[in-house]
Amino acid sequence: MSTIEMIEAAATRLQGHARLTPMLTSPFLDDIGGRQVLVKPECLQHTGSFKFRGAWSALTHLDPEVRARGVLAYSSGNHAQGVAMAAKLLGTRAVIIMPSDAPQLKIENTRALGADVVLYERGVEAREDIGERLSRDQGLTLIRPYDEPLVIAGQGTCGLEIAEQAAALGVTSGDVLACCGGGGLTSGIALALEKHAPGMRARPVEPENYDDVTRSLVSGKRETNATEAGGLCDAILTPSPGKLTFPILSRLSGPGIVVTEDEALHAMALAYLRLKIVAEPGGAVALAAALFHSDELEGDAVVAVISGGNADSAIFHKALEKYV
Amino acid sequence: MSTIEMIEAAATRLQGHARLTPMLTSPFLDDIGGRQVLVKPECLQHTGSFKFRGAWSALTHLDPEVRARGVLAYSSGNHAQGVAMAAKLLGTRAVIIMPSDAPQLKIENTRALGADVVLYERGVEAREDIGERLSRDQGLTLIRPYDEPLVIAGQGTCGLEIAEQAAALGVTSGDVLACCGGGGLTSGIALALEKHAPGMRARPVEPENYDDVTRSLVSGKRETNATEAGGLCDAILTPSPGKLTFPILSRLSGPGIVVTEDEALHAMALAYLRLKIVAEPGGAVALAAALFHSDELEGDAVVAVISGGNADSAIFHKALEKYV
Numbered sequence: 001m002s003t004i005e006m007i008e009a010a011a012t013r014l015q016g017h018a019r020l021t022p023m024l025t026s027p028f029l030d031d032i033g034g035r036q037v038l039v040k041p042e043c044l045q046h047t048g049s050f051k052f053r054g055a056w057s058a059l060t061h062l063d064p065e066v067r068a069r070g071v072l073a074y075s076s077g078n079h080a081q082g083v084a085m086a087a088k089l090l091g092t093r094a095v096i097i098m099p100s101d102a103p104q105l106k107i108e109n110t111r112a113l114g115a116d117v118v119l120y121e122r123g124v125e126a127r128e129d130i131g132e133r134l135s136r137d138q139g140l141t142l143i144r145p146y147d148e149p150l151v152i153a154g155q156g157t158c159g160l161e162i163a164e165q166a167a168a169l170g171v172t173s174g175d176v177l178a179c180c181g182g183g184g185l186t187s188g189i190a191l192a193l194e195k196h197a198p199g200m201r202a203r204p205v206e207p208e209n210y211d212d213v214t215r216s217l218v219s220g221k222r223e224t225n226a227t228e229a230g231g232l233c234d235a236i237l238t239p240s241p242g243k244l245t246f247p248i249l250s251r252l253s254g255p256g257i258v259v260t261e262d263e264a265l266h267a268m269a270l271a272y273l274r275l276k277i278v279a280e281p282g283g284a285v286a287l288a289a290a291l292f293h294s295d296e297l298e299g300d301a302v303v304a305v306i307s308g309g310n311a312d313s314a315i316f317h318k319a320l321e322k323y324v
Numbered sequence: 325m326s327t328i329e330m331i332e333a334a335a336t337r338l339q340g341h342a343r344l345t346p347m348l349t350s351p352f353l354d355d356i357g358g359r360q361v362l363v364k365p366e367c368l369q370h371t372g373s374f375k376f377r378g379a380w381s382a383l384t385h386l387d388p389e390v391r392a393r394g395v396l397a398y399s400s401g402n403h404a405q406g407v408a409m410a411a412k413l414l415g416t417r418a419v420i421i422m423p424s425d426a427p428q429l430k431i432e433n434t435r436a437l438g439a440d441v442v443l444y445e446r447g448v449e450a451r452e453d454i455g456e457r458l459s460r461d462q463g464l465t466l467i468r469p470y471d472e473p474l475v476i477a478g479q480g481t482c483g484l485e486i487a488e489q490a491a492a493l494g495v496t497s498g499d500v501l502a503c504c505g506g507g508g509l510t511s512g513i514a515l516a517l518e519k520h521a522p523g524m525r526a527r528p529v530e531p532e533n534y535d536d537v538t539r540s541l542v543s544g545k546r547e548t549n550a551t552e553a554g555g556l557c558d559a560i561l562t563p564s565p566g567k568l569t570f571p572i573l574s575r576l577s578g579p580g581i582v583v584t585e586d587e588a589l590h591a592m593a594l595a596y597l598r599l600k601i602v603a604e605p606g607g608a609v610a611l612a613a614a615l616f617h618s619d620e621l622e623g624d625a626v627v628a629v630i631s632g633g634n635a636d637s638a639i640f641h642k643a644l645e646k647y648v
Contacts, residue, residue, distance in 0.1 A: 016492070019346060019348070020346065021346065022343060022344065022345065022368060024343070024368065027409075027412075027437070028436065043600040044346060044348065044599070044600055048600050085351075088351075105597075113351070168340070272602055273429075276365075276367040276372050276601055276602040276603075276633030276634075277368070277600055277601055277602065278596055278600040278601065278602065279600075309600030310600075313644055313648045317641065317644065320637055320641065324637045
């Protein structure tokens with residue numbers, strides 16, 4: 001069970017290790033979105049995504065002897081890199097289970113950060129099963145990507161920063177949009193806002209066809225996507241909301257927003273052009289919602305988290321060619 | 325005459341208006357550079373370059389009645405946008421004289437920020453002459469791009485942040501590389517480091533064929549480039565060091581470093597890939613020096629300022645195609 005106290009404790013552990021990402025703005029984006037648009041660029045976090053926060057939170061909380069035996073994670077790429085870098089900095093081994101169709105850049109980076117990468121075929125083997133076997137056989141501690149209280153607490157530190165940075169810009173109410181896969185980031189932010197920015201509300205944003213969280217918030221139970229593979233927004237394609245994250249989202253978050261893949265590409269192009277940052281498709285869906293779904297938002301201002309920037313260059317080219 | 329007191333006063337005026345850009349790092353860049361590489365991404369500053377600092381410093385120091393009559397600037401694009409946005413935020417008029425071959429994006433942005441843009445032909449008319457005529461006829465105050473003490477003071481605030489952020493990462497000695505045109509940024513940083521990080525040394529970095537500052541530091545007098553137009557690094561192509569900046573650089577900065585245009589493109593690609601930020605060619609030369617001219621550097625760490633990110637997309641594509 002994640003609590004605000006766990007998030008605040010994680011913030012202390014992250015101090016000086018995770019990067020305090022800035023809050024960006026552009027009058028050009030305000031014009032498009034029709035309200036003040038604040039952007040929290042977690043693509044500038046270590047390893048290019050917010051995932052380093054949760055990984056560092058979890059690994060620094062482990063008993064040193066347990067941590068010394070190594071850690072294990074399954075991930076399409078961003079959690080992988082976050083865990084690999086945290087393990088490297090803490091001097092322990094990381095084994096990462098990745099789908100063979102994960103972006104090549106993410107696989108290469110994870111290896112370059114010193115992790116042992118084990119590839120599996122999506123739809124043939126369940127990554128959870130491989131993970132449990134390796135964990136048992138090799139004494140590795142599994143660091144789940146989102147259904148893990150310490151990981152949620154780490155991601156929640158992003159929400160603490162949003163509350164403080166938005167207030168410094170005079171913004172204390174409005175929607176905070178988070179790119180949402182399993183819900184670790186969104187639920188962590190929701191918990192942080194509940195105490196530190198009670199006028200603000202976390203909302204999950206998902207790509208078309210992978211809107212399990214949005215549908216679950218409507219139905220009140222954990223819905224599942226028809227497919228797991230094949231979308232452009234690889235970073236946030238999870239089959240259903242987490243067991244731990246969904247109750248938090250149900251209690252605290254506003255309705256989900258669903259954007260098209262083209263809207264995500266367009267947001268990538270605008271992040272490049274107006275903010276000078278690199279977003280990956282899954283990392284750009286929240287900005288897409290802020291810019292292109294104004295009618296679904298409330299308030300004079302909106303915060304959009306860009307959750308990651310590990311874009312495959314072919315897709316980045318495509319976004320720029322189409323929209324710049 | 326710029327002083328450290330002017331820089332510290334400018335920092336107070338900039339507080340809450342300019343963006344405190346973060347300090348970025350990547351283990352991948354450390355490997356390439358062979359030492360700890362710290363990157364100060366001023367491409368994330370308002371209007372996509374450090375120029376907003378100097379513009380805000382100068383405009384906020386003007387007598388309100390003088391400021392209300394409007395300001396004038398000549399610029400290939402980044403100073404233009406900085407002055408245009410500062411004028412807009414302060415509710416006054418900006419007239420910007422830009423070369424007709426300036427990047428289209430920079431001309432469009434300057435107009436979109438509310439400035440009146442006057443185009444001139446490079447090599448036919450001197451922008452200084454047009455500026456003086458307009459200034460006299462319309463009562464506008466000229467904001468020089470670098471040879472202006474208040475502008476140098478504004479750019480120096482970047483140096484204050486570097487001193488503090490580098491120290492927080494344990495770095496108190498080494499070279500601080502700045503992309504250098506007329507020398508406003510480099511000289512401002514040099515003054516800031518002299519007091520706040522005396523173990524660190526500012527060094528100008530220039531592109532091939534536009535190495536006037538580097539040659540001037542060797543000869544001891546202000547040398548001139550053979551040509552002003554035509555280079556890839558449009559942001560930093562000035563004919564010679566400034567009258568005010570050169571004495572500061574002579575006294576405080578280390579030797580200049582000259583990089584090739586291909587090295588600048590390569591640095592742009594690595595900034596995209598490893599830091600998730602967008603640099604323009606002229607804004608990437610300092611990072612290019614940090615990564616590819618290790619043998620010319622001293623110390624275990626180096627700081628590189630990415631001075632701007634207003635890249636034309638065709639050139640950005642080229643950099644990625646060639647080097648990612």
